[in-house]
Amino acid sequence: MPSVPTxxxxQLAQFRRDxxxxxDRLLSPEGVARARSVVLAQFAKLGLWRDxxxxxxDALPDWPSAGIKPARDIGHRHPEIDALVAEPAVMALVEQLNGSAEIDRTIHPGSQxxxxxxxxxxxxxxxxWHVDCPRLPSGRSPGVQIFTFLEEVGPRGGATLSLAGSHRLFDKGRAMKTRDIVRGLRGEPFFARLAAERFDLADPAMPLPFGAIGDVALEVVELTGRPGDAWLVDLRVLHSGSPNAARHPRVMVTRRFVRAALVPEISAAYGWR
Ligand SMILES: O=C(O)CCC(=O)C(=O)O
Structure with missing residues (x-):
């Protein structure tokens, strides 16, 4: 990956569709190493990383408990982590996808x-399933979210799950928050299958559900990868945490890049003054 990719x-067509x-390898190995050592130092204080x-x-938490609260146990405001998800390669792609360099820092201020x-x-x-920004009456995307990895996250290893294609649902010309979107999806057979059936999909070879609502193709995708790999995801895409069936912790970093120009529309959609 060149240092400032395009x-x-x-790829743009794929992003528009999914x-x-x-x-792969979007982030620098040096940046990953710095962020990883900060996070592992916090795990070490908890006794979860040693030598x-x-x-x-032996006693592990039961899903949906994660057994660790990143905000409390690791902290979100580490310069090394902020720097990782603001590397020039990331910012160049975010600018290309957002159509502008101006990022809002009030709604989602930093990395997590x-x-x-x-x-x-x-x-x-x-x-x-939820979204981190409301649907906007203009139908525009509020921005892009990056997900990256400080440890390898494989299938069924606790990756964030995203519903590919879901950003193309509900272009209804009105504001919709997670609650409205989920309510709107409830009658759809594909979504009812996701919500009601508690598949046992422990075998990573088993495909995750895919289907369609109207003419919008949908697929549950695990955001897996190795340190340095990244996913860029439209903020309208429905997503969720998932159980971690691996033998080691899932450690990812995310940041939401909200388009500054859309903050008034986002604020109005949330009902903020
Ligand atoms: O992977 C997770 O734990 C959930 C991530 C998530 O829901 C989010 O970034 O909003």
């Missing part, structure tokens, strides 16, 4: 660590 027409795009290896207790201890019995689909 998305190809094929609302998400995976970029260069995970030290996982996403972490969970192994916590799965049978691996089941979560039922907490």
């Amino acid at each position: 998305l190809t027409p094929k 609302g998400m795009l995976r970029l 260069g290896a995970w030290n996982i207790p 660590v996403l972490a969970s201890l192994p916590n799965a019995g049978p691996w089941v689909l979560p039922d907490s």
